[in-house]
Amino acid sequence: MKITAKLFLTFLAVISCVILANVALARWSFQQGFLDFINELERERLTVLGQDLEREYDRNDASWEGLTFNRLSGRATLPIHPRRGVRGERHPPPLAGRKPAHETTPPTALYDADGNWLMGHVPEQANAGSVVVPVFYNEAKVGELRSWPEAPGAFSSASEFSRKQLMASLFIALLSLALAGIISWFVARRLLKPVKSVLHAVGELSKGDYETSLPDTRRDELGELMLNISELGRILRADRTANQRWFANISHELRTPLTILKGEIETLQAGIRPFDQQQLKSFAHEIDLLNHLVDDLYQISLTDIGALRYQFEHLNLSELIESLVPSFTERAANDQLKFEYRGEPNLWAEVDPLRFKQLLLNLTANSCLYTDAPGTVRLTVRQDQSEVYLVLEDSAPGAELDNFEQLFAPLHRQDYSRQRHATGAGLGLSICRSIVDAHRGEISAAASELGGLKVSIRLNKRRVGRDEH
Numbered sequence: 001m002k003i004t005a006k007l008f009l010t011f012l013a014v015i016s017c018v019i020l021a022n023v024a025l026a027r028w029s030f031q032q033g034f035l036d037f038i039n040e041l042e043r044e045r046l047t048v049l050g051q052d053l054e055r056e057y058d059r060n061d062a063s064w065e066g067l068t069f070n071r072l073s074g075r076a077t078l079p080i081h082p083r084r085g086v087r088g089e090r091h092p093p094p095l096a097g098r099k100p101a102h103e104t105t106p107p108t109a110l111y112d113a114d115g116n117w118l119m120g121h122v123p124e125q126a127n128a129g130s131v132v133v134p135v136f137y138n139e140a141k142v143g144e145l146r147s148w149p150e151a152p153g154a155f156s157s158a159s160e161f162s163r164k165q166l167m168a169s170l171f172i173a174l175l176s177l178a179l180a181g182i183i184s185w186f187v188a189r190r191l192l193k194p195v196k197s198v199l200h201a202v203g204e205l206s207k208g209d210y211e212t213s214l215p216d217t218r219r220d221e222l223g224e225l226m227l228n229i230s231e232l233g234r235i236l237r238a239d240r241t242a243n244q245r246w247f248a249n250i251s252h253e254l255r256t257p258l259t260i261l262k263g264e265i266e267t268l269q270a271g272i273r274p275f276d277q278q279q280l281k282s283f284a285h286e287i288d289l290l291n292h293l294v295d296d297l298y299q300i301s302l303t304d305i306g307a308l309r310y311q312f313e314h315l316n317l318s319e320l321i322e323s324l325v326p327s328f329t330e331r332a333a334n335d336q337l338k339f340e341y342r343g344e345p346n347l348w349a350e351v352d353p354l355r356f357k358q359l360l361l362n363l364t365a366n367s368c369l370y371t372d373a374p375g376t377v378r379l380t381v382r383q384d385q386s387e388v389y390l391v392l393e394d395s396a397p398g399a400e401l402d403n404f405e406q407l408f409a410p411l412h413r414q415d416y417s418r419q420r421h422a423t424g425a426g427l428g429l430s431i432c433r434s435i436v437d438a439h440r441g442e443i444s445a446a447a448s449e450l451g452g453l454k455v456s457i458r459l460n461k462r463r464v465g466r467d468e469h
Helices: 003-059 156-206 221-269 277-305 317-334 353-369 404-408 428-438
Strands: 108-112 117-120 131-137 140-147 313-316 337-343 348-351 375-383 387-395 442-447 451-460
Touching (some): 003 108, 003 156, 156 221, 221 277, 313 317, 313 353, 317 337, 317 348, 317 353, 317 375, 348 353, 353 375, 353 387, 353 428, 353 451, 404 428, 428 442, 428 451
Antiparallel strands (some): 108 117, 131 140, 313 348, 442 451
8 A cells, every 4th residue: 555545544534533523522512511401491490480489488478388389380270289288298209190291391399498398290200300499588498499301302302403413413524524535635645745756766866866856945854855865866976976086097097007017018029228227127116106006995995894903002102203204304305305393202192003104104205295395394293181183284385175175085186286296196195084083083184384285183092982993
């Protein structure tokens, strides 16, 4: 069963229960109200009758003795009951036989102030559903009138009126149910219309069509879902483009040293160049580039699948960095650059020494690669109570980027000023980010005051409560 039918049936079932409950409550309320209405009419009749009895009581010298009253039962004439007025008789004899057909009012009896029956008719079930109205004389209770109205169903006119009301209620309930069914069907279709759009969009995404977009006009949960799906499509498009660019760049980076090697070998085969030490150095240089690129790609792939292992130790970073400063200085000097180190002593933190060295080597190599000579590469290290801060910055040229986060994307290389050399696959900073993430730190890039690029790293001194890789 489709969700539209399920939603429609749910709406219809709920509305049907509400309508049936309303009809039942309305019927019960009608019956109760009708009974109260009859009792109220009877109370008004007894009030008028009591006023007449009060006048008769006054004329009879304030006594019920010997009083006759032929209006007590509502007949035109009422013979006096042979035992009325007998003192000490609390209950009258039962009314024998059926009530005369011409009697239109319920059985009515008069009792004195002590509850002794005086006159009138009392049904066999005298204690059920009686209406009582006291009779006063000079603000003192001298008696009371009691009557026993019959149920509304005992009268044909009342029964017919009740039946008509029931039929009208059932007709209104059926009409309301039909109208509710029509409204529920349209509401279910309208509510599920965006859901169908979402299902269609998800189906297109599963087929590889990432150009699907959904309107952003809704401001409810479905609108938020549609926005998320549109954003998912955008991310998938960007990932597909990045993957395509990734494979194209990898192919280009691998092809360049291979093409150079092939060309040099062909010149040797043709006898154009002699095979000497200089040629071997050229071969070794291109092979080193290939080996470096393959190693970087391997590390990136291990990081992506979570297979790159880390061994964290509590080390003196000051000593570790100072041991690398000579190699950094030599590398910078080879590119006619000046390397500066500004660090604090006794700087301790939990790091993987091998990966931390790789982090510093990649950052320094990247700065030396993209800094014009004569220039400066500066490494600054400081600490506070809980964190370590490393800042590597270089001189011109700078990175012309609106978003410096692009520098950490795999195979990203600048198209403008910082693309001075053809070497470098653009994986160094991506690997640096992976290493920093594994240390639960943060890495960011910004423009440097020296005119080039500034890379900032923040590491926690301790990795308490965190799993090691």
